[in-house]
Amino acid sequence: MDPEPPLHETYKPLFASTKTDHRSLVTVEEGELPLVDLRRLSQKEAEKEKCKEEIGRAAHEWGFFQVMNHGISMELLEKLREEQVRLFKQPFQNKSLNFSAGSYRWGTPTATSLGQLSWSEAFHIPMTDISSSSMEAFATKVASLAKQLAEILAEKLGQNWSYFQSSCLPSTCYLRLNRYPPCSIPYDVYGLMPHTDSDFLTILHQDEVGGLQLVKDGKWISVKPNHQALIINIGDLFQAWSNDFYTSVEHCVVTHPTQERFSAAYFLCPSYETVIESCSKPSVYTKFSFREYRQKVQEDVQRYGYKVGLPSFIACQSVTYNDHACLGPGNETATAGYISNLTLLLDSMSSKASDKSFYNDSLNGIYSLFLCRGDVSGDVCRVCVNNATQTLTQMCPSDKGAVIWYDQCLLQYSDINFFGQPQFYPMLLMWNTQNSTSPEEGNIGTLGLFYSLVAQAPYEENMFGTNEMVVGNGPGRRYGLVQCSRDLDVSSCSSCLGELLNQTEECCIGRRGWRILTPSCFIRYEMYSFYEQTLSDPPRSPDLPQVNQGAGKGRKSTTKTIVIVVSSIAGVFASVLVAGFWYYSSSVKKRKQTGF
Numbered sequence: 001m002d003p004e005p006p007l008h009e010t011y012k013p014l015f016a017s018t019k020t021d022h023r024s025l026v027t028v029e030e031g032e033l034p035l036v037d038l039r040r041l042s043q044k045e046a047e048k049e050k051c052k053e054e055i056g057r058a059a060h061e062w063g064f065f066q067v068m069n070h071g072i073s074m075e076l077l078e079k080l081r082e083e084q085v086r087l088f089k090q091p092f093q094n095k096s097l098n099f100s101a102g103s104y105r106w107g108t109p110t111a112t113s114l115g116q117l118s119w120s121e122a123f124h125i126p127m128t129d130i131s132s133s134s135m136e137a138f139a140t141k142v143a144s145l146a147k148q149l150a151e152i153l154a155e156k157l158g159q160n161w162s163y164f165q166s167s168c169l170p171s172t173c174y175l176r177l178n179r180y181p182p183c184s185i186p187y188d189v190y191g192l193m194p195h196t197d198s199d200f201l202t203i204l205h206q207d208e209v210g211g212l213q214l215v216k217d218g219k220w221i222s223v224k225p226n227h228q229a230l231i232i233n234i235g236d237l238f239q240a241w242s243n244d245f246y247t248s249v250e251h252c253v254v255t256h257p258t259q260e261r262f263s264a265a266y267f268l269c270p271s272y273e274t275v276i277e278s279c280s281k282p283s284v285y286t287k288f289s290f291r292e293y294r295q296k297v298q299e300d301v302q303r304y305g306y307k308v309g310l311p312s313f314i315a316c317q318s319v320t321y322n323d324h325a326c327l328g329p330g331n332e333t334a335t336a337g338y339i340s341n342l343t344l345l346l347d348s349m350s351s352k353a354s355d356k357s358f359y360n361d362s363l364n365g366i367y368s369l370f371l372c373r374g375d376v377s378g379d380v381c382r383v384c385v386n387n388a389t390q391t392l393t394q395m396c397p398s399d400k401g402a403v404i405w406y407d408q409c410l411l412q413y414s415d416i417n418f419f420g421q422p423q424f425y426p427m428l429l430m431w432n433t434q435n436s437t438s439p440e441e442g443n444i445g446t447l448g449l450f451y452s453l454v455a456q457a458p459y460e461e462n463m464f465g466t467n468e469m470v471v472g473n474g475p476g477r478r479y480g481l482v483q484c485s486r487d488l489d490v491s492s493c494s495s496c497l498g499e500l501l502n503q504t505e506e507c508c509i510g511r512r513g514w515r516i517l518t519p520s521c522f523i524r525y526e527m528y529s530f531y532e533q534t535l536s537d538p539p540r541s542p543d544l545p546q547v548n549q550g551a552g553k554g555r556k557s558t559t560k561t562i563v564i565v566v567s568s569i570a571g572v573f574a575s576v577l578v579a580g581f582w583y584y585s586s587s588v589k590k591r592k593q594t595g596f
């Protein structure tokens with residue numbers, strides 16, 4: 001009897017609806033993960049501390065690392081693999097009978113396009129369901145290694161390990177045995193779709209075939225297999241608990257045309273009732289229970305076809321930094337007199353942000369303005385402008401001009417009077433490293449969404465507009481937002497937004513999400529709702545995009561004070577920024593690639 005799950009037959013309709021008839025020629029570099037030798041944990045204090053330091057740094061900078069001398073013998077790893085091979089070799093019909101219901105999965109039942117399909121099968125086994133001797137021996141050892149690593153990571157944050165000790169129990173942790181059948185069809189098919197792990201941390205053992213890839217500095221790199229090492233990766237819960245200090249990194253598995261691949265992963269998970277709350281303040285995320293997190297992930301997968309993850313839990317009051325540029329010093333650096341005038345001006349600007357969403361002012365030859373996004377509340381606007389002034393003062397101490405962009409606001413100043421002039425530079429291009437799920441949607445869909453926005457928003461009272469459209473017959477929607485700084489007149493706003501639309505060809509069309517930001521206007525696109533929606537927003541038809549009127553949605557609106565700040569990109573900013581990853585195409589035009 002055939003052990004193979006019927007992947008070919010089941011997903012044939014998805015191949016048929018895919019236009020690309022070849023594998024896209026994206027080359028992914030092979031990278032070496034940091035490799036930490038755990039033998040030093042049982043050596044003298046100095047060596048031990050160095051080892052802990054390396055673990056903390058790798059979790060912070062990479063979110064992924066390898067460990068050797070981890071205490072699990074090669075012999076045991078080989079026995080586990082033999083057992084795993086046996087388990088997958090049994091007839092397909094029997095596979096779902098081995099463990100408790102739902103433990104066996106193959107393919108992706110929710111996939112509506114090839115990009116959402118995982119060409120693999122897996123046993124997802126609660127630790128308490130394990131009965132075979134080699135699996136049990138592995139599980140015991142790997143569980144204690146996971147706790148030891150979590151303890152070190154907690155200690156590096158100055159926190160107590162007891163939280164993990166009491167919330168992660170054998171009944172809440174899992175072993176997942178993965179098998180990736182060879183996949184020779186001439187399409188891009190994932191073995192496992194890009195994802196972050198929804199646990200505290202994962203310990204993985206992969207075979208020699210390779211195929212694991214992860215995002216580092218905004219680029220996908222493939223992990224060179226090291227059979228003797230174990231791979232450790234930080235999960236979403238550790239990222240939230242560490243308040244973004246450790247990073248839960250996007251990873252995926254690519255298929256091999258001729259070879260099957262096996263891997264085994266251990267997931268350190270808490271009970272569903274465990275509340276995850278950042279260990280430092282102010283918290284980037286609202287506190288949530290593990291149950292709430294799992295439910296939200298499932299809802300998002302149903303709705304969008306992929307997991308949004310931690311960005312769904314960003315705290316309302318928190319603001320998300322995108323980037324800044326120091327504009328100067330030019331011929332002369334800012335003098336002490338200039339700085340003290342600037343400080344006065346910025347203080348006065350900040351004080352205006354609680355009841356104005358746009359303000360421009362000048363003082364002794366210094367010009368400044370702030371603009372809050374049309375849908376954010378007064379509280380968030382104030383927090384954002386405050387953060388912006390503080391950050392620029394620290395980052396550009398001797399520059400006469402600067403601009404900073406957050407998701408929720410922008411702020412700029414200069415010794416040149418820029419009021420009323422559309423400024424296209426510095427221009428920040430940011431895009432999601434993933435393509436949209438259907439490549440053919442690219443130009444027509446996205447641009448259709450924006451044409452009407454760009455035509456109408458300049459005439460709105462606050463020069464702001466959002467728009468959404470339905471794609472296909474499914475639940476999929478696309479969301480767009482544009483806004484101009486209100487020192488511009490209608491025609492300058494139109495030309496500013498038009499210029500941004502021209503740029504989309506270069507960086508962004510066909511991407512899952514992107515944004516282009518200048519000091520005078522910005523434009524953003526996502527496959528999920530990232531701005532506050534009014535209750536009356538009607539569903540849009542695919543061919544008739546309409547602009548949601550900016551007026552009435554602004555922060556003066558008394559009906560809404562809660563801002564939905566959901567950003568797929570926000571979740572990876574942490575890693576991108578920590579790595580300080582930048583592309584400069586010229587001194588004034590910046591690109592930033594984000595990998596969600």
Ligand SMILES: O=C(O)CCC(=O)C(=O)O
Binds near residue numbers: 178192204206251263
């Ligand atoms: O098979 C691999 O290398 C990765 C597995 C993985 O990411 C997972 O099971 O979550």
Ligand SMILES: [Fe+2]
Binds near residue numbers: 195196251
């Ligand atoms: Fe994973």
